[in-house]
Amino acid sequence: MWDFSTDPEFQAQLDWMDGFVRDRIEPLDALFGGLTYHSVDEPLRTMIAGLKAEVRERGLWACHLGPELGGQGFGQLKLALMNEILGRSSWAPIVFGCAAPDTGNAEIIAHYGTPEQKERWLTPLLEGEAFSCYSMTEPQGGADPTMIRTRAVRDGDEWVITGEKFFSSNLRTSSFIIVMAVTDPDVSPYRGMSMFLVPSDAPGIEVLANIGLGHEPWGEGMHAHVRYDGVRVPAENLLGGEGQAFVVAQTRLGGGRIHHAMRAVAMARRQLDAMCERALSRQTKGEALAEKQLVQDAVADSWIQLQAFRLMVLHTAWLIDQSSTAEARRQIAACKVLAAEVLSDIARRAQHLHGALGVSNLMRFPTDVGTMMGIMDGPTEVHKVSVARSVLKDHRPSDDAWPTEFGPKRVVRARRRFDELVDELAPTDEQRAGFDRLVQSSAAADVTVAQMQAYLDATAGNL
Numbered sequence: 251m252w253d254f255s256t257d258p259e260f261q262a263q264l265d266w267m268d269g270f271v272r273d274r275i276e277p278l279d280a281l282f283g284g285l286t287y288h289s290v291d292e293p294l295r296t297m298i299a300g301l302k303a304e305v306r307e308r309g310l311w312a313c314h315l316g317p318e319l320g321g322q323g324f325g326q327l328k329l330a331l332m333n334e335i336l337g338r339s340s341w342a343p344i345v346f347g348c349a350a351p352d353t354g355n356a357e358i359i360a361h362y363g364t365p366e367q368k369e370r371w372l373t374p375l376l377e378g379e380a381f382s383c384y385s386m387t388e389p390q391g392g393a394d395p396t397m398i399r400t401r402a403v404r405d406g407d408e409w410v411i412t413g414e415k416f417f418s419s420n421l422r423t424s425s426f427i428i429v430m431a432v433t434d435p436d437v438s439p440y441r442g443m444s445m446f447l448v449p450s451d452a453p454g455i456e457v458l459a460n461i462g463l464g465h466e467p468w469g470e471g472m473h474a475h476v477r478y479d480g481v482r483v484p485a486e487n488l489l490g491g492e493g494q495a496f497v498v499a500q501t502r503l504g505g506g507r508i509h510h511a512m513r514a515v516a517m518a519r520r521q522l523d524a525m526c527e528r529a530l531s532r533q534t535k536g537e538a539l540a541e542k543q544l545v546q547d548a549v550a551d552s553w554i555q556l557q558a559f560r561l562m563v564l565h566t567a568w569l570i571d572q573s574s575t576a577e578a579r580r581q582i583a584a585c586k587v588l589a590a591e592v593l594s595d596i597a598r599r600a601q602h603l604h605g606a607l608g609v610s611n612l613m614r615f616p617t618d619v620g621t622m623m624g625i626m627d628g629p630t631e632v633h634k635v636s637v638a639r640s641v642l643k644d645h646r647p648s649d650d651a652w653p654t655e656f657g658p659k660r661v662v663r664a665r666r667r668f669d670e671l672v673d674e675l676a677p678t679d680e681q682r683a684g685f686d687r688l689v690q691s692s693a694a695a696d697v698t699v700a701q702m703q704a705y706l707d708a709t710a711g712n713l
């Protein structure tokens with residue numbers, strides 16, 4: 251059954267969320283947008299806690315996780331519909347307990363953590379009392395995790411971690427870090443790396459720089475270049491089995507990528523809204539910009555891209571609910587590619603339509619966010635390769651040198667099949683004669699088919 255509707259009870263929740271995000275949370279973005287992921291002072295802390303309490307009361311807190319973990323277990327499709335609203339705002343995902351990178355980190359602790367690990371690391375994360383950090387990328391190579399050099403060496407009841415990581419988001423405000431390190435350099439990196447839970451204040455952790463994005467001032471960014479200099483953690487801080495880091499990372503990144511794509515739908519829609527408002531409001535040469543066909547072209551392209559992207563995200567979310575992030579890997583990679591492209595395209599068109607105002611510091615268009623989406627959690631090229639490989643697995647090479655769609659081959663095959671059908675359907679000579687007249691007047695008459703077959707015989711094996 252195909253059904254694109256939302257059940258009325260959940261739609262009522264979405265409607266409540268829409269009003270709540272616009273009226274109560276978006277003002278925080280305008281005033282304190284730079285403070286997300288910071289441990290904020292009173293009274294802002296009290297205000298955020300109050301908003302979180304309202305979300306809990308509505309049964310909408312941490313919806314990405316199952317009830318046994320304190321979430322609602324709505325599944326990815328409902329989460330996608332929620333993120334279409336939450337993604338408009340930088341504070342909203344935090345207020346609803348489903349912000350990156352904490353969602354992905356929570357998911358892998360939930361999946362692979364021991365009961366003790368869940369108690370110590372996951373519970374405070376779900377309560378919204380702690381932030382977490384994921385430390386995988388290294389300065390010498392991010393897109394290729396087989397380049398990871400950070401080592402963890404077993405020493406009695408402890409692991410000792412040594413290495414350098416780049417772009418470890420939110421480390422400066424996190425309580426703990428999930429670090430990926432090589433534990434066995436003698437086997438393939440796919441089996442020789444492990445994940446560790448590391449308190450952010452462990453001795454030996456040195457932040458070399460907190461790197462910012464775009465025009466953020468030096469030192470005020472959220473993405474740490476961090477050195478682990480003999481950082482010791484107890485053996486029980488290994489997350490998942492030894493050598494399992496790749497499997498854990500795939501679980502984390504699969505979920506994280508589709509959540510980014512869901513939020514990108516919201517961001518792109520906000521840009522489309524801004525574009526349409528501007529087109530209808532701004533007059534030029536005696537009419538609104540919206541009357542100009544080239545402007546209509548930009549609006550139409552944006553809506554079409556957004557609609558296609560949104561449906562792909564929703565379908566992928568549905569697919570994950572039916573199977574798993576691993577099963578939906580191709581679709582997730584495709585959504586990740588589209589997220590970057592669609593957001594970049596629509597934000598750029600919206601900015602362009604605002605003229606000088608659009609490039610001024612009076613407005614903000616997230617063209618850079620689109621660019622970033624094409625890099626973080628793996629660059630677009632890598633995801634395209636993954637999509638292409640997966641698509642190609644569903645196909646086979648042609649059985650000879652000519653393509654299956656090659657005209658003479660299609661006609662000859664169709665004629666053979668037609669003859670078989672005639673044998674089945676036309677037992678009498680009279681009926682066969684009727685079919686024969688029909689086929690002789692078609693593109694597959696005897697003489698043509700004979701010539702084509704001769705051509706195929708003479709060439710197909712020799713190309």
Ligand SMILES: Cc1cc2nc3c(=O)[nH]c(=O)nc-3n(C[C@H](O)[C@H](O)[C@H](O)COP(=O)(O)OP(=O)(O)OC[C@H]3O[C@@H](n4cnc5c(N)ncnc54)[C@H](O)[C@@H]3O)c2cc1C
Nearest residue numbers: 384385386387391392393417418419625626627628629631
């Ligand atoms: C905002 C943001 C937040 C991030 N947060 C985190 C975090 O919390 N934790 C963490 O561990 N990492 C984080 N990262 C790092 C991110 O995952 C890496 O930036 C990403 O994997 C790409 O690695 P790189 O930057 O080293 O680029 P590189 O690997 O150097 O790639 C650079 C470019 O080379 C090209 N390229 C690379 N590989 C291929 C290929 N196979 N085929 C064709 N072209 C290729 C692409 O154009 C690519 O953009 C974050 C990044 C950003 C931008």
